Amino acid sequence: MTKDSGNIRDVLTNLYSNSTANRYIAATVLALVVVFSYTGYDTLVYRHDVIQNFSEDNEWLVTFETTSDTMQQTVVLQDEETRDLTFDMADFSVPEGYRIGYIEAQIAGEETAGVLSGNQCDSIAGDIVRNELTAQWDDPSNNLSGQDSSCIPITLQLSIYPEFDGEDRTVSSINEFQALMGWTDDGWGKGILLLTLELDTNSNTPFVGVDDDEEITIDINVVMFRASVEAI
Ligand SMILES: [Ca+2]
Numbered sequence: 001m002t003k004d005s006g007n008i009r010d011v012l013t014n015l016y017s018n019s020t021a022n023r024y025i026a027a028t029v030l031a032l033v034v035v036f037s038y039t040g041y042d043t044l045v046y047r048h049d050v051i052q053n054f055s056e057d058n059e060w061l062v063t064f065e066t067t068s069d070t071m072q073q074t075v076v077l078q079d080e081e082t083r084d085l086t087f088d089m090a091d092f093s094v095p096e097g098y099r100i101g102y103i104e105a106q107i108a109g110e111e112t113a114g115v116l117s118g119n120q121c122d123s124i125a126g127d128i129v130r131n132e133l134t135a136q137w138d139d140p141s142n143n144l145s146g147q148d149s150s151c152i153p154i155t156l157q158l159s160i161y162p163e164f165d166g167e168d169r170t171v172s173s174i175n176e177f178q179a180l181m182g183w184t185d186d187g188w189g190k191g192i193l194l195l196t197l198e199l200d201t202n203s204n205t206p207f208v209g210v211d212d213d214e215e216i217t218i219d220i221n222v223v224m225f226r227a228s229v230e231a232i
């Protein structure tokens with residue numbers, strides 16, 4: 001006999017007396033228990049180490065192995081001539097796993113200073129010209145412009161990789177991968193390095209003839225690095 005008094009206890013009794021509903025409820029409860037206990041176990045036990053790693057930053061020492069590739073070009077400029085020189089960065093060989101850190105350029109005239117020669121050093125100016133080359137154009141360590149009139153080579157420098165100076169450094173990071181991540185970007189140092197030279201010859205003695213040109217040698221040195229990390 002089915003009771004139908006509206007009493008909550010009776011309603012439950014009616015519900016549970018239906019064997020199909022009973023089986024359905026039992027299966028649902030069992031499934032929920034399995035799901036919750038697995039999730040709980042997984043979170044508390046399996047993922048404990050992972051959660052621990054994510055919640056605590058570790059200290060890492062980042063060190064750099066460096067290598068370099070050079071290219072040389074010699075040009076003869078006439079008095080008061082200005083000339084643009086270009087170097088395609090794709091022509092420098094970058095070993096597997098390395099990135100370009102910075103570029104050095106040395107500009108040297110052929111003349112040497114000397115009282116005996118009676119010569120006067122020519123004035124040479126050299127600039128690395130800002131263009132689309134992917135570099136740290138506003139880095140304070142850059143030296144993009146140089147001038148000399150005492151037969152001393154001019155040295156220019158352009159920083160390519162953000163914050164690279166070759167020095168070891170300590171970083172806080174959740175894991176090794178994250179610690180290395182700042183040093184594996186392949187986008188830097190792409191494009192054309194543009195150099196402008198300007199010559200103003202000087203000759204102060206009538207005995208050695210008029211100096212109206214200068215042979216200038218340009219050495220481009222591309223410094224590359226490969227970073228590695230170790231836990232401290
Ligand atoms: Ca001269």
Ligand SMILES: [Ca+2]
Pocket residue numbers: 111122201211212213214215
């Ligand atoms: Ca000269």
